[in-house]
Amino acid sequence: MEPDVSQILIVADDLDLKQQLTQHYAAHAYHVTATNDPMHALDYLTQEAVTLVLFQYHQNQPTLTALLQDMLEKCAEIPLVVLTEIDGVETITNLLRLGVTDVFDLPVSAMAELDVSVNRHVQRSKLFYENVRYRQELELVHRQVNKNLAELQQDQIAGRLIQQRMMPPESCSINGLTMQRYMKSSLYLSGDFIDHIRLDDDRVLFYLADVSGHGASSAFLTVLLKNITNRVARELLAADGQDVISPAKVVTQINGELLDFDIDKHMTIFMGVMDRNSAHLTYCVGGHLPMPLLSQQGEVEYLQGIGSGLPVGLFEDAEYIDLEQQMAPDFNLLLSSDGIFEVLPCDQLADKEDQLRSIFKRGGSSLDGLIDALQLEQLDAVPDDIALLNMCGAQHA
Numbered sequence: 511m512e513p514d515v516s517q518i519l520i521v522a523d524d525l526d527l528k529q530q531l532t533q534h535y536a537a538h539a540y541h542v543t544a545t546n547d548p549m550h551a552l553d554y555l556t557q558e559a560v561t562l563v564l565f566q567y568h569q570n571q572p573t574l575t576a577l578l579q580d581m582l583e584k585c586a587e588i589p590l591v592v593l594t595e596i597d598g599v600e601t602i603t604n605l606l607r608l609g610v611t612d613v614f615d616l617p618v619s620a621m622a623e624l625d626v627s628v629n630r631h632v633q634r635s636k637l638f639y640e641n642v643r644y645r646q647e648l649e650l651v652h653r654q655v656n657k658n659l660a661e662l663q664q665d666q667i668a669g670r671l672i673q674q675r676m677m678p679p680e681s682c683s684i685n686g687l688t689m690q691r692y693m694k695s696s697l698y699l700s701g702d703f704i705d706h707i708r709l710d711d712d713r714v715l716f717y718l719a720d721v722s723g724h725g726a727s728s729a730f731l732t733v734l735l736k737n738i739t740n741r742v743a744r745e746l747l748a749a750d751g752q753d754v755i756s757p758a759k760v761v762t763q764i765n766g767e768l769l770d771f772d773i774d775k776h777m778t779i780f781m782g783v784m785d786r787n788s789a790h791l792t793y794c795v796g797g798h799l800p801m802p803l804l805s806q807q808g809e810v811e812y813l814q815g816i817g818s819g820l821p822v823g824l825f826e827d828a829e830y831i832d833l834e835q836q837m838a839p840d841f842n843l844l845l846s847s848d849g850i851f852e853v854l855p856c857d858q859l860a861d862k863e864d865q866l867r868s869i870f871k872r873g874g875s876s877l878d879g880l881i882d883a884l885q886l887e888q889l890d891a892v893p894d895d896i897a898l899l900n901m902c903g904a905q906h907a
Contacts, residue, residue, distance in 0.1 A: 516632060517559065520544040521551040522566035527593070527616070531564055534621065535628070548577040555585045561635035562628060566616070567594040569601065582609040587638055589631035593618065666726070670699055673729055676736055677704055684708050685786045689716070690877045692898040694849075694886055701728030701777075702847045702897035705736055707743055709755060709783070715743055717757075717781035718845040718899050719822075720798065731768075731775050738764050757781040757794035758830040761822060765796070765830070768823035776823035780845055784837070784901065791835040791843075797821030800863055802845045805875035806838040806903075810867055841903040842875045849894035853884055876900070 518535055522528040523546045532544045545551050568574055582590060589611040596602060596615040605613050612627045681690045684706065691704045701724055706716035719735055721728040742763045746755050761781055768776070780802060782793035795801070796819045801812040813835060820828040851862045873879020877900035881887065886896065
C-alpha cells in the first residue's frame with residue numbers, strides 16, 4: 511500500500527497550538543494526526559508513513575530533549591520542524607546540530623513562512639517515498655529475475671545432461687571400429703551433434719551435424735535430427751534389406767522434414783555409412799566444413815566432396831549425392847565442426863585447414879593428440895561449439 515504522502519504529525523502539549531495547527535493544515539488538504547504525548551508520537555512514527563513532523567519543544571525539559579534525539583535517530587528520513595521559544599542564535603544552532611530540519615519561533619506569527627517550509631519538506635518526503643517504492647519494485651524485479659535465471663540455469667543444466675545422453679558414449683567399439691567423440695560447448699546447450707547407429711554386423715551409420723546459432727533453440731533441433739535420422743534409417747533398412755543404405759537419401763529426407771517444420775533453422779551435416787566387410791565408406795556432404803580428415807597408410811588428407819551438397823533445411827530443391835572412399839585397414843577418420851577453426855591462430859580458411867591437418871598428423875592421427883595439441887581442456891570458454899568424432903579401423907595403431 512502506498513503511503514499517504516501528505517500526512518503531518520503534530521506533537522504539541524499546548525492545546526491551543528495543537529488545535530490551531532491541526533485546523534490550519536487540515537484546511538490545506540493535509541492529513542493531520544495530533545498528539546500531546548511524544549512517546550506516542552515516537553511509536554506512531556515507527557508504524558505509519560509520516561511525511562512531516564511539527565514538534566513543540568521546551569528547552570528546559572531534558573526528557574523532551576532525549577525523546578527528540580531518539581525520534582531524529584530512528585526516523586532520520588522524516589523532516590522534523592521544531593516550534594519553540596527562541597532566545598538566541600544558540601538555540602537554533604543547537605537544534606540544527608541535533609538534526610532538526612527547520613526551527614520556528616513561538617508563538618507562530620507568520621504562518622505563511624511556516625507553510626512554505628511545510629510544503630517544501632512534504633514534497634521532499636513525497637520524493638523519498640517514491641524512491642522507496644521504486645527501490646522496492648526494483649528489488650522485487652531483481653529477485654524475480656534472479657529466480658528466473660536460476661530456473662533457466664537448472665533447465666539448461668538438465669537440457670545439457672539430456673543432450674549428452676542422447677549422444678553415444680565418448681568411447682566405444684562397434685563392429686570392430688573404435689569410435690570416440692569430444693564436445694566443447696560455447697553455452698550450456700550445443701548446436702553440434704554427433705551420433706552413430708549400428709545397422710547390422712558390418713555397417714555403421716554415423717554423422718556430425720552443426721545447427722545454425724547457439725543455445726536452446728539449436729539444441730532442440732538436434733533432438734529432432736536424431737529422431738528423424740533413426741526413423742529414416744530404420745525405414746530404409748527395412749526397404750533395402752542388405753543393400754547399401756544411401757546417406758544422400760537420409761539427408762534428403764532430413765532436409766524435407768526440416769523445411770516442413772518451418773522453424774527458421776538450418777544445419778550442415780556430414781553423414782557416412784561404413785561397411786567393415788568391404789572396407790568401403792559411402793558418405794554425403796550437406797554444406798559441411800571442414801571436410802573429414804582421413805589418415806591411412808602414412809598419409810593424412812581431407813576427403814573429397816566439399817561443396818557437393820547445400821546446407822540442410824534451407825532449399826526445397828537441394829540435391830544430395832553419395833560419394834565413396836575405399837578405406838585401408840589402418841584408417842583413422844576425423845570429423846569436426848567448424849568451431850575447431852575458431853581456436854586456430856590463422857586468419858585464412860586455407861591456412862586453418864592446413865594447420866588442422868598438420869596438428870592431427872603430428873599428434874599421431876589421434877583424437878586425444880589433437881585435443882592436447884590445441885589445449886581444448888584448458889580453455890574456459892570457446893566462441894563456437896566444437897564437436898569431434900574419430901573413427902578408427904581395426905588395424906589402426
